[in-house]
Amino acid sequence: MPQPAPAYSERLLPGPGGWSAAAAFAVVLGVALWPVDDVLSISTGLVALVVLVVLAWWTSPVVSVGTGPDGQPVLRAGRASIPTSLLGDVTVLDRAAMTRELGPSLDARAYVCLRAWARTGVRVELDDPADPTPYWLVSSRHASDLAAALVAAGAASASAGGAGTAGSSPDTGRPDLP
Structure with a gap:
């Protein structure tokens, strides 16, 4: 038998400041790698952003x-x-x-x-x-x-x-x- 939906449910995700900090970190990481290679820089920044978003979602109670x-x-x-x-x-x-x-x-x-x-x-x-x-x-x-x-x-x-x-x-x- 399927479980009924909860009467109340909330995931405590970060606010705009937390999401902005994750994006800023990904940008800084990408900029730091720009002198090495522009493709590496962009791909590393995007991967970092995805990882940080998934991590924030996964660790939010x-x-x-x-x-x-x-x-x-x-x-x-x-x-x-x-x-x-x-x-x-x-x-x-x-x-x-x-x-x-x-x-x-x-x-x-x-x-x-x-x-x-x-x-x-x-x-x-x-x-x-x-x-x-x-x-x-x-x-x-x-x-x-x-x-x-x-x-x-x-x-x-x-x-x-x-x-x-x-x-x-x-x-x-x-x-x-x-």
């Missing part, structure tokens, strides 16, 4: 809320995943709140899926007494959409400054981290 292998809703952030039944409060973080959460408010035990070019995100409390991770910080360019998908998947409510509560089942799973 996916954040999604969808159905897990057991049919239950799951939050995936990068290579980690957790059933939404183990999630508690969901808080949408604007740029200033995300900076504060990543700075003086950060708990070293928290799971962080961060990309500097996605400056907003969500803080998701864990409601699993067996897990030492207190919460997840997840970057997202569409934090309110991610929070809404989490609410639809099992949380009671979410807000920009406040938090909501998700249903909990503390004995039904843990994040699988590689």
Whole structure:
């Protein structure tokens, strides 16, 4: 049976600055080889550009809320995943709140899926007494959409400054981290 489409999915690709830096690096590499051979210079620059674009795509994490292998809703952030039944409060973080959460408010035990070019995100409390991770910080360019998908998947409510509560089942799973 085919898996249903995720309720929310976002690949945290670099912004225009990241893509521009990749293109600039490829151009500089091509210009550096120009005195050797113009064909070598152009082909090396193009190959470098393709490699950098593929590398940026491949290393960009996916954040999604969808159905897990057991049919239950799951939050995936990068290579980690957790059933939404183990999630508690969901808080949408604007740029200033995300900076504060990543700075003086950060708990070293928290799971962080961060990309500097996605400056907003969500803080998701864990409601699993067996897990030492207190919460997840997840970057997202569409934090309110991610929070809404989490609410639809099992949380009671979410807000920009406040938090909501998700249903909990503390004995039904843990994040699988590689």
